Amino acid sequence: MSAPDLGQLQAAFKAYLFSGANEAVLAPWFAANKGIEVPHRLDVYRNAYYIRLQESLAHDFPALLAYMGGAAFGREMAAYLKACPSTSPLLRQLGERLPDYLSDHNMPLLADLARLEWAVLEAFDAADSRVLTVKALQNIPPERWQNLHFELHPSVTVLDVRTRAYEVWNAHRKQQLLPDQQNDAMAPLLIWRSPGGLSVKPVSTECHSLLVSLRNRLSFAQACEQLAVVMDIGNVAQAAARCLWELICQGCLLEQLEWG
Amino acid sequence: MFGLGLRPPFYEQAIRGKVAVDWFELISENFMVDGGKPRAVLDAVCEHYPVALHGVSLNLGGTDPLDEEYLDRLGKLIDCCEPLRVSDHLCWTRHGGHHLHDLLPLPYTRDTVAHVATRIRQVQDRLKRQILIENVSSYAEYAHSEMSEWEFLNAVAEQADCLILLDINNVLVSAHNHGFDAYCYLRALPAQRVQQIHLAGHSVSGPLLIDTHDHPVSDPVWTLYQLALQHLGAVPTMIERDDAIPSLDELLAELDIARRIRAREPAA
Numbered sequence: 001m002s003a004p005d006l007g008q009l010q011a012a013f014k015a016y017l018f019s020g021a022n023e024a025v026l027a028p029w030f031a032a033n034k035g036i037e038v039p040h041r042l043d044v045y046r047n048a049y050y051i052r053l054q055e056s057l058a059h060d061f062p063a064l065l066a067y068m069g070g071a072a073f074g075r076e077m078a079a080y081l082k083a084c085p086s087t088s089p090l091l092r093q094l095g096e097r098l099p100d101y102l103s104d105h106n107m108p109l110l111a112d113l114a115r116l117e118w119a120v121l122e123a124f125d126a127a128d129s130r131v132l133t134v135k136a137l138q139n140i141p142p143e144r145w146q147n148l149h150f151e152l153h154p155s156v157t158v159l160d161v162r163t164r165a166y167e168v169w170n171a172h173r174k175q176q177l178l179p180d181q182q183n184d185a186m187a188p189l190l191i192w193r194s195p196g197g198l199s200v201k202p203v204s205t206e207c208h209s210l211l212v213s214l215r216n217r218l219s220f221a222q223a224c225e226q227l228a229v230v231m232d233i234g235n236v237a238q239a240a241a242r243c244l245w246e247l248i249c250q251g252c253l254l255e256q257l258e259w260g
Numbered sequence: 261m262f263g264l265g266l267r268p269p270f271y272e273q274a275i276r277g278k279v280a281v282d283w284f285e286l287i288s289e290n291f292m293v294d295g296g297k298p299r300a301v302l303d304a305v306c307e308h309y310p311v312a313l314h315g316v317s318l319n320l321g322g323t324d325p326l327d328e329e330y331l332d333r334l335g336k337l338i339d340c341c342e343p344l345r346v347s348d349h350l351c352w353t354r355h356g357g358h359h360l361h362d363l364l365p366l367p368y369t370r371d372t373v374a375h376v377a378t379r380i381r382q383v384q385d386r387l388k389r390q391i392l393i394e395n396v397s398s399y400a401e402y403a404h405s406e407m408s409e410w411e412f413l414n415a416v417a418e419q420a421d422c423l424i425l426l427d428i429n430n431v432l433v434s435a436h437n438h439g440f441d442a443y444c445y446l447r448a449l450p451a452q453r454v455q456q457i458h459l460a461g462h463s464v465s466g467p468l469l470i471d472t473h474d475h476p477v478s479d480p481v482w483t484l485y486q487l488a489l490q491h492l493g494a495v496p497t498m499i500e501r502d503d504a505i506p507s508l509d510e511l512l513a514e515l516d517i518a519r520r521i522r523a524r525e526p527a528a
């Protein structure tokens with residue numbers, strides 16, 4: 001058997017780690033030193049690959065693991081790793097495509113739960129930025145409000161969930177049993193990091209509308225126009241002010257403001 | 261001269277500068293984030309201690325092109341913590357754009373030496389500093405290898421003009437798994453290039469030893485450490501522990517064993 005070149009060898013080794021199917025191709029390239037069979041030696045790498053990556057996913061998606069149970073989680077993650085092998089040098093990114101994978105495989109609750117846990121991870125190490133204070137806001141002259149652009153803190157994620165993922169996540173966080181009774185109100189979620197720690201909370205339709213507008217980089221005036229779509233126009237100003245106040249108090253907006 | 265691998269259970273004590281070590285080794289990838297807790301830990305630890313950066317994803321032995329974005333991030337991390345040393349492993353970790361998150365073995369051939377040495381030189385040029393390459397534990401050896409592991413390590417270090425991070429547990433594990441003489445390995449190393457030593461524990465799986473970092477440093481590793489010091493002189497030494505992590509006091513007591521061994525060596 002002629003010696004493979006390095007690229008050929010690594011391609012075969014990778015295929016072996018992923019599925020094990022080509023063991024017969026790979027094994028002859030190795031030496032059975034000390035009488036220890038090559039398949040046994042290669043097994044060490046293949047087992048370590050799946051164990052290491054599954055442990056990483058279990059660490060990053062603890063509520064998903066608890067909800068699915070170890071066996072089902074293990075099966076689904078093995079399938080995910082085959083479908084979406086890691087493309088980042090950072091193990092931390094391994095679960096990035098898990099929410100979409102679960103959506104594509106028709107598991108909406110698991111997908112939402114994964115989306116929520118991923119947003120928590122993202123919030124954990126998002127960039128640090130100075131946040132807007134109420135005092136700074138009060139210094140803005142009234143005539144400038146029209147074109148004011150607020151920016152969300154890099155740790156902020158707005159999730160439009162359609163399942164009881166938040167209930168499941170919250171029950172896991174509080175180490176409680178999941179209530180049997182399904183809560184019909186599936187409110188959108190706001191996830192962010194403040195000096196006090198990570199927070200996840202359901203938000204009202206109005207606040208969700210405002211958050212989505214800000215995320216889409218609309219001006220405050222345009223955001224108010226969007227609000228008028230989901231509520232009575234007479235209440236828009238008051239609702240916008242209340243949501244804005246809440247976001248500022250929670251440290252969800254950047255200090256840096258833009259006009260125009 | 262004695263350090264520890266910084267792991268999350270020790271963050272709080274390290275942030276306050278309360279750990280009796282001379283330096284910490286940080287896993288580079290854990291701090292390649294934009295902000296939040298990891299960055300805060302990095303800044304605080306660097307205020308109290310010198311650090312060494314240790315990477316696992318440089319893919320020095322791979323055939324995929326070097327990852328420019330990764331090197332950018334590593335460069336930024338270096339600017340930010342001015343590390344004593346920057347290291348990664350003598351192995352491959354990625355192929356066809358897929359990261360395997362494991363330290364996979366290379367064939368010990370002259371072609372591989374040239375290939376890896378060229379890539380190390382590219383990295384060193386890019387980072388404007390010498391890096392250290394670490395010997396890894398291996399469980400399988402290629403039939404077409406043309407030299408011993410230590411000859412391979414020395415040839416790569418020589419051709420790349422890089423430094424060596426000697427992991428003594430990895431020498432022991434590979435010596436056991438492939439049946440070579442660990443002492444022979446240590447004696448063959450170029451003393452001037454070995455700038456850091458890793459000590460760690462392993463586990464037993466049938467006929468093979470596995471580099472799991474989940475046990476205390478074993479007695480044979482302490483013996484090899486003593487032999488290594490006789491040959492290499494005083495080399496900054498640390499303990500790696502990644503699983504079944506004991507209390508900090510326990511790890512510091514283990515580090516004291518290394519200190520005592522060093523104190524006994526006249527060469528130190």
Ligand SMILES: [Fe+2]
Nearest residue numbers: 394427458500
């Ligand atoms: Fe090591």
